[in-house]
Amino acid sequence: MTACGSGRSGVPDVLYIGVSTKMYMGYRDCLDWLARIQQEVDSRPALAAGRVVPFVIPSFPVLPAAAGVLEGSPLLLGAQNCGWADGPWTGEVSPSLLAELGVRLVEIGHAERRAHLGEDTAMIALKVRAADNAGITPLLCVGEDTRDDPGGTAAERAAGVVYDQIAGAVGGDWSLASRLVIAYEPVWAIGAAEPAGPDHVTAVVRALRSLLSARSNEAGSDLAQVPIIYGGSAKPGLLPALDGVAGLFLGRFAHDARNFGTVLDEALALTALRVGSPTK
Ligand SMILES: O=C(CO)COP(=O)(O)O
8 A cells, every 4th residue: 555645735645435334235235336336436537546545345255256346446445354374263264365356455453343353452463464464455443442522632642542552453563554554443433423523533643643653763664654544434524624634434424325436526636636735
């Protein structure tokens, strides 16, 4: 994945707009929906420039068919989870198999898996390493559990929680952090009516960038450039209100594929502004 510099306009160089279907859709419904999502992508030729990167993450059984449908499209395919090794791991799916299927990024550490499926820091670190070894970008999901009173030091505290989650996920190897896409998803904003407030998201991402940046020497690259996207009841209208955030990770609000198209338009408009903005 491409690192994200942030221009004067506060719009990163590359914006990622993605959606996971979680376990909401059956097989046929998901393929029908995928065709509508692809239509939204294909009808926007500006996406070919690569400044807005769309991705879609269906359930495992849909991946082979989806890979066929998406071949040659700018729409990247992702997976919702992975195991960490080949061999005697009944029911798991290895990153190497996912790579064979054309999967380009894999969610690791989603709040729902942490809460309901026992995904802990040690497992997350193993998965991140295994995905990276298989050449798949880990889409590392992180976020604070509870909503603090907005303002004050709420954003700094949330950034601290998220930073610790990232540190655990890379297991002390900060060079690995440069190959992540980070999905900042406050747990309290997932499945809600509205996303977290844009000021909170912007402040957390800014504070997180500065914490990551302090690890750049160990990483051997500028960790302030790691793409950090936002998820949690994301919908049209949110992205233009954010500053320095590298895209959105949608859920329910992209079940209507037209919303995905609207968010793509918002992202394209922002990158066009950035391209047109003065450089000094
Ligand atoms: O968890 C999410 C994406 O990973 C967001 O889901 P919702 O947008 O449905 O809250």
